[in-house]
Amino acid sequence: MRVSVVGAGYVGTSSAAVLAACGHDVTCVEQNDTRLQRWRRGDDPLGEPGLAELLVRSKVNFVPDPRSIALADVVIVAVGTPPDDRGRPDITQVDAAAVEIAEYARDDTLVLVRSTVPVGTCDRLQNGPLRRLRVVSNPEFLREGRALHDAFFPDRIVAGGPPEAQGVFEELYRRIIEGRDLPGGARGERVPVLWMSARSAELAKYAANGFLATKLSFVNEIANLAFTVGADASSVLGSMAFDPRIGPQYLHPGLGWGGSCFPKDTRALEAIADGAGYDFVVLRAAIEQNTRQLTRFAAAIELAVPSRGRVGMLGLAFKAGTADVRASPAIALARRLSSRGLTVTAFDPAVSAIADEPDVQVRPTVVDACDGADAVAIATEWPEFATIDLRALRRVTRGDLLFDGRCLISPSSAVAAGFRYRSLVGFGD
Ligand SMILES: NC(=O)c1ccc[n+]([C@@H]2O[C@H](COP(=O)([O-])OP(=O)(O)OC[C@H]3O[C@@H](n4cnc5c(N)ncnc54)[C@H](O)[C@@H]3O)[C@@H](O)[C@H]2O)c1
Known part of the structure; x- marks a missing residue:
C-alpha cells in the first residue's frame, strides 16, 4: 500500500520505518525544515536507537509538501499535541493536518489518527473536514528509547472507527499482527487487534x-x-x-x-x-x-x-x-x-x-x-x-x-x- 505519514517525530517515523520495512511504500511529510533535512541525511534528530538506519534501508521518503498525500491509500496523522497554557491538549497541528488531508486525499482514503487526541476529536474530523474519508483512531503506545521494538512488537493494536475500515486497516498491519514475515526473519506473537469506537480508542x-x-x-x-x-x-x-x-x-x-x-x-x-x-x-x-x-x-x-x-x-x-x-x-x-x-x-x-x-x-x-x-x-x-x-x-x-x-x-x-x-x-x- 502507499502510505503517507504527516509528522516525522517519534510516532511518525517509527510507524513509517516499520510499515516500510513490512513492504509498504511510505512517504513522510515534515514541515520543520531542520528535522526534514536531518532525516534526509540519515541523521536521527531524536536519538532513537536503530531508527535512522531502518528509515534509510527501507527507503522512506521525506518531503516538505503535503501534495504527496494525493497518492496515498492510507494517511497517518502523527503530529504533536502539546499542552496549551492551561495544560490542555492543543490540537491545532491535528486540525491543520486535517485541512491538508481534506485538500489532497482521494475519496475513501483511510486516515489513521496516531496522535494522542481528546475524546471526540476523530468523530469531529469524520463529520467535518474529513467526511469524504474514513477516519480511524489508532493510538500509539510506544516507549521512547524503544520505539522500533514497540512498533514491530506491540502488546496490542487499538483502533476505533467505522467497521468497514477494519479490512484495510488489518491489511496495512498484517505482518505486525501475524508476527511473521518481519524484516530480518524476526518473529513475534500474534498481536490482538482491539476494534472499538473512536471515542473508546x-x-x-x-x-x-x-x-x-x-x-x-x-x-x-x-x-x-x-x-x-x-x-x-x-x-x-x-x-x-x-x-x-x-x-x-x-x-x-x-x-x-x-x-x-x-x-x-x-x-x-x-x-x-x-x-x-x-x-x-x-x-x-x-x-x-x-x-x-x-x-x-x-x-x-x-x-x-x-x-x-x-x-x-x-x-x-x-x-x-x-x-x-x-x-x-x-x-x-x-x-x-x-x-x-x-x-x-x-x-x-x-x-x-x-x-x-x-x-x-x-x-x-x-x-x-x-x-x-x-x-x-x-x-x-x-x-x-x-x-x-x-x-x-x-x-x-x-x-x-x-x-x-x-x-x-x-x-x-x-x-x-x-x-x-x-x-x-x-x-x-
Ligand atoms: N513521543 C512518544 O513517546 C509518544 C508515544 C505515544 C503517542 N505519542 C503522541 O503522538 C503524537 C506525536 O508525538 P511525537 O512525540 O512523535 O511528536 P513530535 O513533536 O516529536 O513530532 C511531531 C512532528 O509533526 C510535525 N508536524 C506538525 N504539523 C505538521 C504538518 N501539518 N505537516 C507536516 N509535519 C507536521 C512537527 O514539525 C514535528 O516534527 C502526540 O500526540 C503524542 O502525544 C507520542
Whole structure:
C-alpha cells in the first residue's frame, strides 16, 4: 500500500520505518525544515536507537509538501499535541493536518489518527473536514528509547472507527499482527487487534498513561512512607513485584515522572473528566503527588548545599535511553535550584545542548559537570551512572554530597567513596 505519514517525530517515523520495512511504500511529510533535512541525511534528530538506519534501508521518503498525500491509500496523522497554557491538549497541528488531508486525499482514503487526541476529536474530523474519508483512531503506545521494538512488537493494536475500515486497516498491519514475515526473519506473537469506537480508542490511550503515571506516584508515596516509618522501600516494593496483579514494572521510586506524554496526557485526562462533570479524584492526587515529589527532592538539595553553591547534575533527558528533554524532571529540578540561587552544570549521555534553557549549563563529560561542584545530583536513570567510578568522582567534586534522585547507587558504595549519600528513600550515613 502507499502510505503517507504527516509528522516525522517519534510516532511518525517509527510507524513509517516499520510499515516500510513490512513492504509498504511510505512517504513522510515534515514541515520543520531542520528535522526534514536531518532525516534526509540519515541523521536521527531524536536519538532513537536503530531508527535512522531502518528509515534509510527501507527507503522512506521525506518531503516538505503535503501534495504527496494525493497518492496515498492510507494517511497517518502523527503530529504533536502539546499542552496549551492551561495544560490542555492543543490540537491545532491535528486540525491543520486535517485541512491538508481534506485538500489532497482521494475519496475513501483511510486516515489513521496516531496522535494522542481528546475524546471526540476523530468523530469531529469524520463529520467535518474529513467526511469524504474514513477516519480511524489508532493510538500509539510506544516507549521512547524503544520505539522500533514497540512498533514491530506491540502488546496490542487499538483502533476505533467505522467497521468497514477494519479490512484495510488489518491489511496495512498484517505482518505486525501475524508476527511473521518481519524484516530480518524476526518473529513475534500474534498481536490482538482491539476494534472499538473512536471515542473508546481515544480514551484507551489516556487511560493507559493515566494508570501508569498513577502507579508511579503511588510507588513514590510508598517509598516516601517507608523512609518515614523506618522501613526499607526496595524490600517493600520488591515484594509487591511478585504479585501478578501488580507486576514487576514501574515499581522503582524516583524524583517524579515526566516526558512528552505522562504530564500532558494526565492533564488531558483530567480535562476530559472535568468537561464531563466527573471528579477524577485519584488522577488529581497522582498529578499533585508528582509535583510534590520533585519539590521534596529539590528542597533536600537546597537545605544542604551552601547558598550560591553549584550542583553537578547527572542526567537531563526525562528518562534513560532517549534524548528527549520535554517536561523532563531533571530540567524542572535545574530550574528550581537555579531559582534558589544555585548554579547547575549538567552532563547527559544523549543531550549535548538544550536550546533556550538558561538555568542549566550542559557539559561534555561527567567530570566536566561535577568538577568543583558542591554536590552531585542524579536526575536521570542512565545505567552508566549506576556504575560510575565514585572514588574518581569524589576526587573532582568540592563538596561530598551525593543526591540520588533515581535510587541508582548503593548507599554503602557512595559512603565508601567518601560521599554523604542522600536519596528519596534513605541516607547513607
Ligand atoms: N513521543 C512518544 O513517546 C509518544 C508515544 C505515544 C503517542 N505519542 C503522541 O503522538 C503524537 C506525536 O508525538 P511525537 O512525540 O512523535 O511528536 P513530535 O513533536 O516529536 O513530532 C511531531 C512532528 O509533526 C510535525 N508536524 C506538525 N504539523 C505538521 C504538518 N501539518 N505537516 C507536516 N509535519 C507536521 C512537527 O514539525 C514535528 O516534527 C502526540 O500526540 C503524542 O502525544 C507520542
